[in-house]
Ligand SMILES: Nc1nc2c(c(=O)[nH]1)N[C@H]1C(S)=C(S)[C@@H](COP(=O)(O)O)O[C@H]1N2
């Protein structure tokens with residue numbers, strides 16, 4: 001099936017711009033001739049020029065873009081809000097054919113290497129649908145002081161979409177995993193920015209691949225996965241750095257050693273083994289791989305710049321997540337962490353989905369305030385107020401999220 005026959009077009013009106021039509025366009029029959037819709041489904045975006053204006057573009061090649069914080073409010077992130085991160089050149093989306101796309105399982109620790117089409121994956125294994133948080137290891141990097149080099153992500157290189165696909169463990173079991181298995185290896189169709197070799201090929205410890213929250217997915221939020229997020233097939237691991245969730249995935253290896261693919265070596269996606277002073281140089285041999293993301297929260301309302309009338313209550317809300325753990329508590333402060341109030345908090349819809357929190361605050365006097373949020377996970381780890389351990393590549397920033405408002 002090629003893109004112009006994909007299901008989102010079925011309900012749409014046939015014109016020369018069919019490839020750009022929004023899903024279920026109300027009153028489309030009344031539109032002026034030739035009118036191009038303002039908001040087209042994220043399923044159709046193929047390059048940086050297609051992105052809506054709400055994205056901040058960090059680079060166009062490799063393409064890296066993120067949305068403003070308040071747009072991340074929905075519990076299930078719509079595709080047109082999710083941040084976009086490519087390490088190299090995007091694949092040639094026009095030549096992707098989901099009908100002939102293949103996914104190969106191999107590696108030293110696989111008994112019987114096998115290749116599956118997407119139709120075979122759908123037929124042979126149980127389909128699962130679940131929401132998983134996908135957060136870039138470098139999310140919030142812009143907050144580190146001193147500044148850490150790399151894409152200056154704000155706090156929105158994270159999203160929680162609903163994925164549909166099969167479990168990695170079911171597919172690996174079909175091929176047989178040898179007892180000497182150590183690590184997975186993930187392979188995608190995209191190339192390094194030079195045009196040669198892989199842009200990225202990372203993996204996870206074999207135990208992580210056996211989790212209920214590790215998927216090979218073909219659907220995102222009930223539609224085909226948008227090109228930008230890995231059409232037509234994506235490896236998705238909840239709770240791990242986003243870099244292991246390989247887009248446009250063509251295979252997975254099971255290795256008898258820690259995978260040595262592109263961006264597995266230090267300092268990429270690694271942090272120092274021991275604490276270092278901010279700004280300190282660290283030798284490559286003194287880094288360790290980031291295997292799991294850590295406890296964090298995001299305020300999606302209010303937004304910085306909002307004004308509140310004195311005496312009215314302020315509803316503060318957002319999400320919290322904690323890598324492979326659940327969040328146990330979210331607290332909010334309006335006095336720089338001197339006092340904290342506990343917010344109400346939902347349970348995750350499934351493990352490794354983010355949780356929603358909310359609290360109404362009464363702010364005692366007029367003036368400038370900062371609202372801070374702090375999550376604590378089920379093992380008792382909590383967010384630091386200022387910044388976490390500084391590291392040369394600026395990973396794992398989970399200092400309290402802040403927004404500034406005025407009471408007038
Ligand atoms: N094929 C492929 N998969 C990839 C990448 C990539 O460059 N190519 N980037 C990874 C990184 S570093 C992140 S953070 C996530 C971003 O996923 P998103 O673009 O859907 O937000 O995809 C991961 N998977």
Ligand SMILES: [Mo]
Pocket residue numbers: 085135136137138242243
């Ligand atoms: Mo990332």
